[in-house]
Amino acid sequence: MIPKPQLNDFKNIGYYLGKIIIGIGLTMFLPFIAGFLLFNEPNPALDFLISANITIFIGLFLSWLCKTDKELQAGPAMVVIALSWLAAMALSAIPLLLSAHYKSFLDACFETMSGFTTTGLTLVQDLDHLSRTHNLWRHLGPFLGGQGIAIIAISFLVGGSGSLKLYLGEGRDEKLVPNVMHTARFIWAISLVYLIFGTLVLGWVGMSIGLKPKSAFFHAVCIFMAGFDTAGFSPQSPNILYYHSLAYEIVTIFFMVIGSFNFNLHYQVWTGNFKELWKNIETRTLLFVIMIVTLLTMVGLNKLGVYSDGMIMFRKGFFQLVSGQTTTGYMTIYAQQFVNEWGDLALTGIILSMALGGCACSTAGGIKMLRVGIIFKALRQDMKSAMFSPDAILVQKFHHIRTMFIEDKQVRAVLMITLGYLFLYGLGTFVGVALGYPLLNALFESTSAAANVGLSCGITDTSMPAILKVTYIIEMWAGRLELMSVFALIGFIVAFVKGK
Amino acid sequence: MVLSLALIVSSVNCYAQTSTSLDLINNAKHYDGKTISYKGEVIGDVMVRGDHAWVHVNDGIIAIGVWAPKTMIQDIRYAGEYHKKGDIVEVSGIFHRSCPEHGGDLDIHASVIRKITSGSSVIQPISRKKVYIGVFSLILVLLFYALKKFI
Numbered sequence: 001m002i003p004k005p006q007l008n009d010f011k012n013i014g015y016y017l018g019k020i021i022i023g024i025g026l027t028m029f030l031p032f033i034a035g036f037l038l039f040n041e042p043n044p045a046l047d048f049l050i051s052a053n054i055t056i057f058i059g060l061f062l063s064w065l066c067k068t069d070k071e072l073q074a075g076p077a078m079v080v081i082a083l084s085w086l087a088a089m090a091l092s093a094i095p096l097l098l099s100a101h102y103k104s105f106l107d108a109c110f111e112t113m114s115g116f117t118t119t120g121l122t123l124v125q126d127l128d129h130l131s132r133t134h135n136l137w138r139h140l141g142p143f144l145g146g147q148g149i150a151i152i153a154i155s156f157l158v159g160g161s162g163s164l165k166l167y168l169g170e171g172r173d174e175k176l177v178p179n180v181m182h183t184a185r186f187i188w189a190i191s192l193v194y195l196i197f198g199t200l201v202l203g204w205v206g207m208s209i210g211l212k213p214k215s216a217f218f219h220a221v222c223i224f225m226a227g228f229d230t231a232g233f234s235p236q237s238p239n240i241l242y243y244h245s246l247a248y249e250i251v252t253i254f255f256m257v258i259g260s261f262n263f264n265l266h267y268q269v270w271t272g273n274f275k276e277l278w279k280n281i282e283t284r285t286l287l288f289v290i291m292i293v294t295l296l297t298m299v300g301l302n303k304l305g306v307y308s309d310g311m312i313m314f315r316k317g318f319f320q321l322v323s324g325q326t327t328t329g330y331m332t333i334y335a336q337q338f339v340n341e342w343g344d345l346a347l348t349g350i351i352l353s354m355a356l357g358g359c360a361c362s363t364a365g366g367i368k369m370l371r372v373g374i375i376f377k378a379l380r381q382d383m384k385s386a387m388f389s390p391d392a393i394l395v396q397k398f399h400h401i402r403t404m405f406i407e408d409k410q411v412r413a414v415l416m417i418t419l420g421y422l423f424l425y426g427l428g429t430f431v432g433v434a435l436g437y438p439l440l441n442a443l444f445e446s447t448s449a450a451a452n453v454g455l456s457c458g459i460t461d462t463s464m465p466a467i468l469k470v471t472y473i474i475e476m477w478a479g480r481l482e483l484m485s486v487f488a489l490i491g492f493i494v495a496f497v498k499g500k
Numbered sequence: 501m502v503l504s505l506a507l508i509v510s511s512v513n514c515y516a517q518t519s520t521s522l523d524l525i526n527n528a529k530h531y532d533g534k535t536i537s538y539k540g541e542v543i544g545d546v547m548v549r550g551d552h553a554w555v556h557v558n559d560g561i562i563a564i565g566v567w568a569p570k571t572m573i574q575d576i577r578y579a580g581e582y583h584k585k586g587d588i589v590e591v592s593g594i595f596h597r598s599c600p601e602h603g604g605d606l607d608i609h610a611s612v613i614r615k616i617t618s619g620s621s622v623i624q625p626i627s628r629k630k631v632y633i634g635v636f637s638l639i640l641v642l643l644f645y646a647l648k649k650f651i
Contacts, residue, residue, distance in 0.1 A: 053637035210547030
């Protein structure tokens with residue numbers, strides 16, 4: 001028998017959801033202030049004042065209406081997380097809709113879900129005339145969502161044991177330090193230090209390639225936020241191709257790669273444990289996978305003679321590949337060139353890199369390197385046990401911060417999540433094919449959405465059917481939360497309908 | 501005399517057929533290395549690199565990078581952004597699907613840039629409606645926040 005959720009459960013969820021919504025509303029004051037003081041864009045700034053007020057009012061009302069002292073349990077915490085991402089999508093879409101650069105509220109919601117989940121697929125109209133205030137918000141979304149929407153609330157608004165459950169519900173199962181609030185604050189500290197460093201470096205490179213100082217630093221802050229947080233948004237329509245600069249591409253690759261690293265790995269390096277960089281199963285798997293997909297892509301590009309020069313082929317191929325592997329989505333070619341020029345083999349290499357993704361507990365999406373590494377190790381253990389005597393006891397170890405033994409329970413959990421991702425990739429592909437798109441194109445775009453990548457082969461466009469927009473929104477949302485919180489929400493709804 | 505006639509004929513020819521950005525990108529192999537004509541609004545930043553510069557021209561769909569000598573872009577005064585409507589230009593030049601000079605970028609090397617319409621600054625007066633809604637909603641939030649403590 002499924003127990004039906006009680007009024008207290010709803011209040012519990014509403015109270016914490018309200019707190020998170022207040023947090024989202026408060027972040028809208030950043031573009032409001034920047035719009036007035038830095039960019040001289042009063043109307044766009046006012047869009048954010050209005051949106052912040054609406055959001056904060058809803059948050060205050062919800063937390064007042066559902067006020068409770070009851071501690072948040074694991075199940076409801078996951079429901080809070082799942083709902084808070086939907087609330088963030090809808091409420092953050094208000095200022096974008098007011099910009100008049102989106103054809104519908106659904107398009108604006110698509111953009112914010114894409115931003116918060118660090119995907120980077122975009123439906124903006126006339127991006128090159130979008131105000132800097134709105135552009136800042138587009139890029140701030142990945143910076144906030146990459147670290148985690150709940151992380152904002154945990155850092156400043158929510159205390160107690162509820163914060164731990166919220167943290168775990170957001171697709172993160174590793175604490176850097178014993179206290180979850182300190183963990184949240186450390187994640188912010190890492191991100192802010194990198195933000196300052198990244199902005200300075202990209203700003204300097206920007207000026208050296210001909211951007212005016214104000215423009216160079218605006219581009220730098222946007223490109224850093226969307227690069228480190230593996231989102232792939234850019235302030236101009238040609239994306240990274242806009243800069244026509246090898247130096248800009250190299251710096252961007254660096255930030256994409258470190259953005260896809262586990263925050264726990266950052267913590268180890270920051271505390272002087274540099275050996276962890278090489279010993280960690282995730283970095284090793286990432287290196288191995290990048291080598292395999294690079295080979296596959298280069299063979300594909302070379303076979304078709306897409307690029308006349310080897311260096312050019314490597315530059316174009318490797319950039320797109322790292323962008324896909326780190327689930328960023330930055331591009332130095334136009335979306336249509338993937339389909340028209342790259343050929344099936346190179347495209348398969350990119351799809352594979354997107355599907356496998358970056359590291360766990362990072363801003364990257366996809367199946368994740370930790371899981372890929374564990375599956376590989378478990379497979380090796382099974383092969384060994386088939387070769388040796390049945391009485392032989394074989395153990396398989398892996399190193400991730402500390403050395404651990406692989407257990408069946410762990411492998412089962414890893415395989416479940418992996419299957420979940422494969423299902424998501426398949427879901428979007430099925431809908432795409434049903435709507436008349438070619439299979440490989442549909443698979444490419446679906447994998448890009450579900451793995452929170454943002455590379456596009458041209459399907460994502462305002463003219464695509466609404467059902468496909470909704471499918472991609474669901475894929476981005478479920479992919480970012482690693483499905484568990486979404487399952488918890490579905491379970492909660494089922495319990496409410498069928499429970500006694 | 502013959503030379504000047506040839507120049508006039510070639511300049512007329514190069515504006516004969518204007519391609520769109522989608523046409524160029526979708527049929528990049530076909531246009532690769534050919535002289536094309538492309539029309540649109542100058543957007544973003546004019547990035548000067550030595551005696552040349554990058555200019556981005558958006559035809560309403562997407563922007564394509566145009567590599568041009570600095571002397572050729574002296575007429576460009578407005579590049580489109582939120583505060584500005586950019587100059588409308590017609591570019592004639594060689595289209596590259598994967599430019600060997602620029603790391604494989606899809607670009608146009610301009611031989612002629614003709615300004616068709618001059619851009620302008622876009623002055624947007626502060627929307628009174630937005631000010632009223634913003635201030636009213638702010639008061640509402642502050643009032644609710646204050647009252648919440650007593651309810």
